[in-house]
Amino acid sequence: MLDTVDSQGNRLFVSRGTRMPGTRVGIHVHEYGGHTCVISGEITDFVEGQESSTFPAGTCYYMPPNTLMTAANLGTETAVLIDNFTLPIDAPVITILEPGWDEATGILNKWYSGEAQLSTDCQGPKESCATTPRPALGK
Numbered sequence: 026m027l028d029t030v031d032s033q034g035n036r037l038f039v040s041r042g043t044r045m046p047g048t049r050v051g052i053h054v055h056e057y058g059g060h061t062c063v064i065s066g067e068i069t070d071f072v073e074g075q076e077s078s079t080f081p082a083g084t085c086y087y088m089p090p091n092t093l094m095t096a097a098n099l100g101t102e103t104a105v106l107i108d109n110f111t112l113p114i115d116a117p118v119i120t121i122l123e124p125g126w127d128e129a130t131g132i133l134n135k136w137y138s139g140e141a142q143l144s145t146d147c148q149g150p151k152e153s154c155a156t157t158p159r160p161a162l163g164k
Contacts, residue, residue, distance in 0.1 A: 026107070036114045044068065044104045049097035051126030053119050058090035059110035066104030071095045093122065 027039040044050075044066070061068070062085040069079045070086055073093040080086050088094060098104045110118055 030114060031111070034114070035111050036116070038108075038110045038112070038118060040108050042106050042108065044096070044098040044106065046098050046101050046103065049095050051121040052093055052095045052123035053121045054091050054093060055088050055110065055119055056091055056116055057110065057112040059088045059108060059112075059118075060085055061088065061096070061109070062107045064105040064107060066098060066102040067100045068104050068106065069097050069099045071097070095123075 026041055027037060029037050031037050041064075046066075061070075061080075063080050063082050065082045067079055067081045068086075069077055070088075071077045071094060072089065078086065079099070108118075112118065
């Protein structure tokens, strides 16, 4: 949607993505934080040190910097999201830390760079979806 540099030399990055029902992103951090707005559906956000929170369409949430988190679509409708980040030009938008999500990291980086649309029914890397159990969400 938007990938540009502001007057202070920071990267302004805005992307649109979808999250299918029953899927989540691997546990990750955003080094410089950011925020997500839910356009349709709902997203449940799990952030280290906080209670989980569910955000319906029309709401936004803050992603604190350098904090472990994941987000899941626990609903029955596809969620459409707009992610917004301000970060140094050479910084990654997302760093997946959960073991076994290496391919997912590549997919997310392609999504954030506009090279791919993220829309999957799988909860993990493509080659391991059928065989690798994912960790439980929440506390």
